[in-house]
Amino acid sequence: MVFKRRDRRPIWRIVFEFFWPRGGWGRAAQYVKHRLRRLPDSPEKIARGIFAGVFTTFTPFFGMHFVIAGTLAFILRGNILAALLGTFFGNPLTYLPIGVISMKTGYFLLGRHLQHDDVERSLAGKFLDAGADLQHNFFAVFTEADMDWHRLELFYDEVFFPYMVGGIIPGIIAGLVCYYVSVPLIRAYQHRRKGVLKAKLAALKKKAHLKADDPSKGD
Template structure:
């Protein structure tokens, strides 16, 4: 096939590049920054999209961050593509501190006490426990096995709900920081880009006029 990769990546390389993309996260961040700057909307609308994307990374809706960010950007009248790019604020290098902050904030707001080792177990083992329950209950629909929702209930009570509540405050703070940083940067970039395009247009216009004058003199 024409578009098929000639060099198939081994599984270990796919996993490694998920956690450390080719060129590093710095290069990935530069790509996202470049794409954000080139969006055609106003700086405020793009920044509202970035706010939505950054805020979404503090929610426990893993696997649905694009959908949540897009819907939130639509509600805020922000740029949806900027919201999708903003979700890259959450990545394998930042998910652990984001999770720790959200969980601890959630337990604090709910008046509960949480130890550091319990947070680690909640974010790792209890996600796996809930996934195992989902898988078991799915196959139970087609067999005689009994459904078991215990680990899912534990996951919701000890992880999902505190994570969802606790992620609101740091998510808003991080989103607002991203918003107020993005607006002047995007505005400055757009002004500079307009100046560059205008200069190129004037240069082409002068070149065309010069050629037209040369033709008229020849005639």
């Protein structure tokens, strides 16, 4: 096939590049920033999209962040592509602090007490426990094994629900910060880019006039 990779990457390299992409996260952040600045829309609309993307990273709906961010941007009349790019605020380097902040906020709002040593277990072990329950119950449909929802219920009660509730406030705060920082930066970039394009256009017009006045200069 024409678009098939010639060099098949080993599994370890795929996993490594998921946590540390080629060029590092600094280069990835520069790419996202460059793409956001060049979006053909108003600064406010782009910033609303960024807000939607950043806010979505504070929700526990992993695997659906693109869909949620795009939907939220549509509701807010923001730029949908900016919302998709904004979800890169959540990445393997930031998901742990985002999860811890959301969990602690959720436990506080729900009037519960979160043990310090339970955070790591909640975000790692209980995710695996819930996945194991889903896998076991899936195979139980085709076998005589009994379904067991205990670990999945524990995951929902101790992780998912507190995470969902607790992510709202820090998600809004982080989204608003990114919104108000993005608007002047995008506006300044767009104005500078318009100035550069006008200068290039003026130079081309001047060159065309000189060529029309003296055809020998165009040779």
